[in-house]
Structures are given as structure tokens and as C-alpha cells.
Amino acid sequence: MLWVDKYRPKTLDHVMVHTDIAHNLKKLVKEQDCPHLLFYGPSGSGKKTLIMAVLRQMFGSGAEKVKVENRTWKVDAGSRSLDIELTTLSSANHIEISPSDAGFQDRYVVQEVIKEMAKNRPIDTKGKKGFKVLVLNDVDKLSREAQHSLRRTMEKYSAYCRLILCCNSSSRVTEAIRSRCLNVRINAPSEEQILEVLELIGRKEELQLPAGFAARIAEKSNRNLRRAILTFETCRVQQYPFTNKQTIPPMDWEEHISEIASDIMKEQSPKRLFLVRGKIYDLLINCIPPEMVLKRLLHELLRKLDAELKHEVCHWAAYYEHRMRLGQKAIFHIEAFVAKFMSIYKSFLIATFG
Structure with missing residues (x-):
């Protein structure tokens, strides 16, 4: 269990x-x-x-x-x-x-x-x-x-x-x-509350926790208690005894979105858009909420962008999120955001590098 x-x-x-x-x-x-x-x-x-x-x-x-x-x-x-x-x-x-x-x-x-x-x-x-x-x-x-x-x-x-x-x-x-x-x-639990729960589970499972290890999991959980506990168990399966330098693994779907963001940044073309659509669809059929997919994708793209583009990209992300809430098929709106981003980014690259 x-x-x-x-x-x-x-x-x-x-x-x-x-x-x-x-x-x-x-x-x-x-x-x-x-x-x-x-x-x-x-x-x-x-x-x-x-x-x-x-x-x-x-x-x-x-x-x-x-x-x-x-x-x-x-x-x-x-x-x-x-x-x-x-x-x-x-x-x-x-x-x-x-x-x-x-x-x-x-x-x-x-x-x-x-x-x-x-x-x-x-x-x-x-x-x-x-x-x-x-x-x-x-x-x-x-x-x-x-x-x-x-x-x-x-x-x-x-x-x-x-x-x-x-x-x-x-x-x-x-x-x-x-x-x-x-x-x-029901407010999101604080990192201190999450840490308390993780330490309780650690005691009941008779695990030796290095100083600060549970605190790092709590910090990476984004105040999501379910995610913190799942990550803690993943760490236990991957490597035990724990070490101070042990990496806290990201969720699979987050890694998948990070790959999608890299694909978008590398090439802006209809062919690449079709490839990205398939990867986004994989996330949706595996029950990752579309709002979460769009939000995380925006987060990953903003990390790779120049400051002058960030405002415009955030504007279009908000626009397509609103459209997605009104519509029925989330894939259309996420794909539309990706297409819009590709257009903005390609124009920026042409204007900058010729």
C-alpha cells in the first residue's frame, strides 16, 4: 500500500x-x-x-x-x-x-x-x-x-x-x-506541517533521516502534502539509506513538460508543433489536469526566455487558459498557445539575429 x-x-x-x-x-x-x-x-x-x-x-x-x-x-x-x-x-x-x-x-x-x-x-x-x-x-x-x-x-x-x-x-x-x-x-499546508508529517512517517517506517533531507522534500513539494509523501516514498525506493546529497526526483509529468519546452525552444515549425501536440495529448490522457499542464509549460518556457518577451507570453498564456475554461477540448487551446509562442519566439529570433 x-x-x-x-x-x-x-x-x-x-x-x-x-x-x-x-x-x-x-x-x-x-x-x-x-x-x-x-x-x-x-x-x-x-x-x-x-x-x-x-x-x-x-x-x-x-x-x-x-x-x-x-x-x-x-x-x-x-x-x-x-x-x-x-x-x-x-x-x-x-x-x-x-x-x-x-x-x-x-x-x-x-x-x-x-x-x-x-x-x-x-x-x-x-x-x-x-x-x-x-x-x-x-x-x-x-x-x-x-x-x-x-x-x-x-x-x-x-x-x-x-x-x-x-x-x-x-x-x-x-x-x-x-x-x-x-x-x-482548506489551505495548502505549510512546509513546517509537511515536514512534521514526513518525520512521523519516517519514524513509523523506522527510517534514518539525514539532517535537512525531509525539509528539502517539503520545500520541493510546493505545499502539496500528497506530492511530498509520494516523493518521500520514491526516494526510499530509489536509494536507502538516504544521503545528504541524494537528489529529490521531479514528478514524471514535470520531466515530460520540461522536454516539451526544450522541443519548442529548439525549433518552431508545423512539424515540431505536431510532435509537441502528441506529447501534450499523452499528458492529458494520463489524467494530468490541463490547467496544470499549461501552467507548468509556461513556467518552463519563462525560465528559458529573454526578459522582454516574458510579459507578452504571460498575456497569451492567460488568454488561452481563459478560452480553455470556456471550451470543452483542452488540447486545442494548449496547442494554440504553443503555436502562438512559436510565432512570437521565431519573430524575436529573426529580428535579433536576422
């Missing part, structure tokens, strides 16, 4: 990084009438860990007995019928789903699938009004139509269904949904 799963806190009492939030959530759950919750914050900050701890606090160890299903729903979409296939994780008390996986059909998922799940009322126990919990991931990636449908579902089935929503950016969630939830902001 990966350390990131092995040492994931099981209860709100064991949460190390966001102890104040965990304490308040524990009090909220004890009241037996938990509101809809919206967890938001950067990747690797601990949103999923807190959500699982809340579910365990609500339903006990039964929340961990989950089964993974690939289900196909038949949805009536006006004049035609659609088959929508989605992966769900479910226990006796909760269901976890990512409606945005359905792409432009996400509104039908929200309207029909969630409605069907919410209708299945739990049995009343010991005189208490029972409820099921629906965990919806990546709510910020839902279309406006899907978010409007979600608002109606929240109102209609709130008596016996609670929603726990999870996203990176609350600004892309409609005000109507945010106002119907208790908003829980």
Missing part, C-alpha cells in the same frame, strides 16, 4: 494538518443534522482526507467498506435517450461520484442520476432521521446548466440527502450553490 493511503488519518481526531477545521467539523457532525458542505482548496491540501474522516465520524467504519462500480444510466434527454457511463464509489451510507466526467452531458447526470440516488431514502434508526451522503468531486468543472440543476436537487431532497461538494476553486461554483452550503476553505 502506498504511504499516502497507509498514513491517511482515519478519523477527525487523527488529522494533523487542519486540526482546527477537524475539531469544528467533529462538533458539527455530533449535532446529527449536518448541513450541505463545500470543501475547496488547492490540490494536495487534504480535502479528500477530511471528507473521508467526516464520513467515518458520521457512519463509523461502514463508510470504509466501499465498492467501485462502472454503471450505465439511461437518461431521457428530450427527443433522444442517452447512455451515460460513470464510475461510482459507494457504501451503505454514501455514494461518491464525479459528474464532470460525463463532459457536456454533465447536466443529465445531475438531473437524473443524482435524483435517482437521492430518492433512495435510508431507513430511520433509533428514532433519528437518517440521511444518505452524496460526495460530488470537481464541482467547479460542472457546466452552468449542471450547477443550476444541482441547486434544485439540493433543495428538493435536502430532508434525506446531504451533499458534500469538493473542488479546487470556489469562484467557479455558482453563488446559488455556495449559499446553500457551509463553505470550508
